[in-house]
Amino acid sequence: MKKKQKRKKKSHVPVRMNILFFIVFLLFSVLILRLGIVQIVQGENYRKQVEQTDEISVSSAVPRGEIYDRNYEKIAYNTPRKAITYTPTINPQPKELLEVAKKLTELIDMGDDKEKVTTRELKDLWLLENNRGDEKVTEEEKRNLNDKEIYQLKLSRITEEDLKEVDLNLASIYWKLYRAPALTPSIVKNEGVTDEEYALVSEHLSDLPGVDITIDWEREKTYDKTFHLLGSVKNIPAEKANYYTSMGYKLNDRVGTSYLEEMLEQVLQGQKSVVKTVTDRSGNVVDTEILSEGKSGYDVVLTIDMELQAEVEKIIQEEILTMIEYPNTETFDSAFVVVMNPKTGEILTLAGKQYNREEKDFIDYSNGTFTYAFVPGSVVKGATVLMGYETGVISAGTVLRDEVMRFKGNVTISSVSTMGSITDLKALERSSNVYMAKIALAIAGGTYTPGGPLIIDTSQIDVMRKYFAQFGLGVETGIGFPNEATGIKGTVKATEPGSLLYYGFGQLDTYTPIQLAQYVSTIANGGYRMKPQLVKEIREPNTNSDELGPIVEEFKPVVLNRVDMKEEWIDRVKEGFWLVTHGSQGTARYYFANEPYDLAGKTGTAQTYDGKGRRTENLTFVGFAPYDDPEVAIAVVAPNAYFEGTRSRYSIANVISRRVLRTYFDLKEKRMKEDVEQSDTSTTEDEEINVTEED
């Protein structure tokens, strides 16, 4: 039985085994055959592919465009500075980087960057320098944990003492090298590179693979402290890294990080030069070839008048210091000025300053001109009167009675003084609240009976806001800053209908200084709401440093809308504004009646609360000059100027306006004289100097 069984098995096992062996033989033959094809037949081909190297295009930054003010004074530019760069290979090993870093640390001092090295970075470097820190973990731990966990454990076991061994200068250099993107020259040091360092590195370049010396650009400002809104240029901030890399930036590029530099990034940045780097498979750079030269960023000419801006900032600071000497001004610390050309919308000055009483120091608050909204007070009465004409509740010359209005439920509205029967012009000149409240009352369908109930259609507030919006009040002005505020719309409750009447004299909604400037410009130019513009021209980069490049784009005035009101009505409001500054009872007569530039304007005082909830008053002023043919419009705001009801004699908004306008016209005169001198070829230099001295 057993024998039979065995014979049976013998009959199949060896045969089948041999068949299996034959199959194995066939499979292995296929392998050898295919290997022969790959290595012998196609071998040369593949060898060429390997030798044939990779081509990688690397872009490098070009100088950023320069920024000029409206008078073509250079206000932001680049200065060359010495820099030490590092260009890594494709797969740099940490040990290679450490080697380069160790050589560099003998040659250069990283200065402040040494302080920026983090503990984690020091620990990583310590591990690298100390044989991966193997003695920090036990064999057992090594078996039980995966690589990541072991590394974490090692990190946690590095002591303060260990870290003291790590040279900060070396660490700082190492991490700079480590973070450099492959094949892209990255800055190792560009701040305060001494001539000695520069020379030392240059002598040792052959020992320092990837390291190079070059000239880098540094952004500088002509006016360091003036016009904060020019913005700054820095390395790409971490939170925007994705955005910029998707736009083709390298992580070590510098970009505009705030305000105009950021807004104009696309224009200023320019086209990078693209260099094709040819590497072999090991990542060694074999050859480089310039694919495109790149192009410097465009130069930008702003509408800002830097000389005026600087003066205005000085005036604000001086006036704040004067103001706080007066009693009851504890809540006061800041003021804002917007100067623009009412016909074109060009912004000449955007200034704001805040005084820190404890530090006795000023900080720039110029962004407040478009981010800070406040209760404006009577400055908006021009819009109220125009709204009255448009809705037909008043017409030119309508006489209304300025009285103390008393409604049922303790709602009282009064003007500074009871003026009796007054016309629209007088109402503006003397700043009658009651006249304005009566316009609002009529629009809302109400009638006044002394002591009677206030019955009005409160939804009419939306109609009124639509009229105000035509002047830019309560809407975006179009200045273009991303965080522009539009102000807060006060609520008109059915239980407190009186607040609708307050809207008529600027005691409900809040507006920004730039909105006020747009509003007064709209009145000044006959009813066109102009887009406030900060950029005047974009120019080709200048090849010769003394001359500007040709204009690429010139910004034209942009009319956002034409108000509904007839021009003759606007002229009448302008007349009312002129009376404010020149009329016998004008509220700002004292400040402007004798000024040479024939200003028309409107004052404002608004009751409000400061940040701490104290009852205060805002002082405001809007105006334009000259009255006949306005070329400059101004809006000034001094929020929380004093405690409510303690009216100070010092009308800071009016004072600032007067000083700013005087400066504006003085500068204009000075420049005209200079132009005359320059155009007169016979003028000698001596005489020119004399002229300036006369100024």
Next chain:
Amino acid sequence: MENNKTKMERFDWTLAFILLLFFIISCIAISSGQTDSRYDTNFFAQQIFWYGIGAFIIAGALLFDPDQYKKLSWYLYGFGLLMLIFLYFAPESIARPRNGAKSWFNTPVGSLQPSEFMKTFLILAVSRLIVDHHQKYIRKTLKSDLFLLVKIGVTFLVPLIFIALQPDLGTGLVYIAIMLGMILVSGISWKIILPTFSIAAIIGGVLIFIMLYLPHLLQDFIGQHVGKHAFERIYSWLDPYSYPSDEGYHLISSLQAIGSGEIFGKGYMGKEVFIPERHTDFIFTVIAEEYGFIGASIVISLYFLLIYHLIKIALETKSPFNAYIIAGIISMTTFHVFENIGMTIQLLPITGIPLPFLSYGGSSLMGNMLAIGIVFSIKFYHKKYMFSSEEDE
């Protein structure tokens, strides 16, 4: 009791020498290959350690004779299966998925891949199954052969389900290869094998045809999402230059490395092409690039020599059980070698399975050592069997 000299004689020195050669080649290749690695571990030293463990496994395997293995086979199968089931349900704290596959236990010794050991257990169990079957059905009929085929199929299918759930395509294919090899050797009639294999081959061929020429049909059938990855894999294999996916890139690099090695290679540490995971699944590219066609052929020949040696042992042994085990091990090793080398030279699509004895990796090496250990045991004890069987006769 045998004396020492006999023990020395009975020990398979040839097989040990072949392993020693693999050990040397593995060390040389890993020491060069790990320079491309981005891990901290020194794989070279680790591999020496694993070979040391492997030596112990072989020594351990020698403690049992094939008869004992035969008795143990179903228990080992059951144990292996339990490990696979446990792995499937195990929390991630002890079985952390890597690259989306839950194939490893994290043990104090390192990570452990049960499916590597299960291969050997499976081979043992199926060998036992075939022997038992032939003892029961002395007179072979088509019906009994078909029953055997079904039994073998089921025995493979159960662990295969859990492998598929991990999911681990490479190991799954290895199991199928072992199954095919063992079916072939099990003595099942050609009348069953030929039609079955032919039908499988035809279905496979049709699938590939559809995939290449009518891809949308297949894709609609198996679903857009699942299909996409499989398709990309196939396309990046057939035309890596047009499908520069990760695998396509891997294949191009691999071909460039091997091809540029040409006949004589570039010498130790002379490699120029960067290939990720070079110390594990792509270890062959190091050998082929640095030692050329000659070196690569020697390595392939060494595998062939190993298999030749195994066949010789299988034919020498009088025990069918031993022969089936060796057939299983040969199938396993052959498939590993063919698939692993094949994928680096564009013969087969890229699959994550290691090159036996050369790739870095504890579980794989220990699994292979266990299998080879059993071969050592067969050789070590088989003379006794021969005598006893001769005495019987």
